[in-house]
Amino acid sequence: MNTRIRRIAVTVAAAAVLPLALSACSDDSSDSASSDTSTKESAPASPSDDGMGSTAGASTADEPFGPACSSVPADGAGSFDGMAKDPVATAASNNPALSTLVTAVKKAGLVDTLNNAQNITVFAPTNDAFAKIPKADLDKVLNDKAQLTKILTYHVVGQKLAPKDLENGSFDTLEKSKLTTSGSGESYTVNDSAKVVCGNVKTANANVYIIDSVLMPSS
Numbered sequence: 001m002n003t004r005i006r007r008i009a010v011t012v013a014a015a016a017v018l019p020l021a022l023s024a025c026s027d028d029s030s031d032s033a034s035s036d037t038s039t040k041e042s043a044p045a046s047p048s049d050d051g052m053g054s055t056a057g058a059s060t061a062d063e064p065f066g067p068a069c070s071s072v073p074a075d076g077a078g079s080f081d082g083m084a085k086d087p088v089a090t091a092a093s094n095n096p097a098l099s100t101l102v103t104a105v106k107k108a109g110l111v112d113t114l115n116n117a118q119n120i121t122v123f124a125p126t127n128d129a130f131a132k133i134p135k136a137d138l139d140k141v142l143n144d145k146a147q148l149t150k151i152l153t154y155h156v157v158g159q160k161l162a163p164k165d166l167e168n169g170s171f172d173t174l175e176k177s178k179l180t181t182s183g184s185g186e187s188y189t190v191n192d193s194a195k196v197v198c199g200n201v202k203t204a205n206a207n208v209y210i211i212d213s214v215l216m217p218s219s
Contacts, residue, residue, distance in 0.1 A: 065163075065186040068126065068197035068210055071097060080201065087115035088122055088206040097210070100130040107142055108149045114156070120206045121157040121171075123179070123190055125214045126197065133214060150175055154217040160207045163188070163200055177217050191215055 064072075064080055072095065073079045083091035089111045092098045101124055105111055114122070130138060141148055154175035161171070166181040166188045173179055181190050188196040194213035201208040 062200070064198055064201045066196055066198040066210070068097070068212075069201075072198065072201075083208075084202045084204065086204055088117075088120070088203040088208065089114040091203040092122075092124060092208075097126050098124055100127045101125055104130075104142060104148060104152060108145055108152050110149065110152055115205070117156075117158075118205055119158075119160045120174075121159065121161040122206050122208050123155045123157075123194070123215060124208050124210050125155070125194070126210060126212060129194070129211060129213050150217060151214070154179065155215055161209075162207070166196075166199075166209075173217075175217050179215060 069080075073082075076082055076094075077086070078094035078096065082094060085091075086094070089102070089105055092105070093102045105114065114120075133141075141151065154173050154177065156174040157171045157179070158174060159171070161169070161181075163186075167184050169181040170178050171181070179191055181188060182192070183189055183196070186199070188199060188209070190196070190209075190211055194211040194215055196209045197212050198210040201210065
């Protein structure tokens with residue numbers, strides 16, 4: 001009888017202790033979770049967060065530059081982002097300031113040649129650059145496919161040129177003769193005459209430097 005009473009007493013005691021133990025474990029767990037949360041909330045920004053800001057800043061050095069860049073549309077196919085998606089002749093056709101050049105390229109039958117070329121640089125004269133040529137002379141050139149092709153291919157170099165490459169350069173053109181470049185920072189000239197007015201414009205297959213004068217091959 002005494003043994004049975006003792007067993008009942010032990011069982012009752014255990015039942016009373018168990019909820020207390022579970023409650024204590026629960027409190028420890030919640031304290032630990034809240035501690036982890038407060039630690040995370042008070043943690044300083046990680047170095048990788050700071051790194052993202054510096055990377056974005058560094059990318060600006062590779063963007064287009066020059067006074068005429070402000071006239072490029074902010075969005076759409078003719079914007080810098082839009083031009084970057086298309087091959088160079090197509091990209092130029094979406095830029096209103098290059099409409100005369102595009103007309104000349106079409107007359108010379110060079111659209112496919114330029115669009116299919118890989119890793120080239122195009123020095124692209126603006127409409128104002130073509131307007132410097134007397135109308136009679138310009139019309140004559142536009143109607144002479146051989147001469148027009150010679151002039152237009154003189155504006156194309158068979159490699160992608162970064163701005164730093166233009167500082168003191170001499171490059172073979174698709175026309176087979178050389179052109180020279182000089183300058184620094186955001187100020188460059190081609191053949192000591194044509195100024196780059198919007199440089200480092202990216203297209204799908206070319207780097208483009210928009211210039212304020214038409215280049216003429218020496219021969």
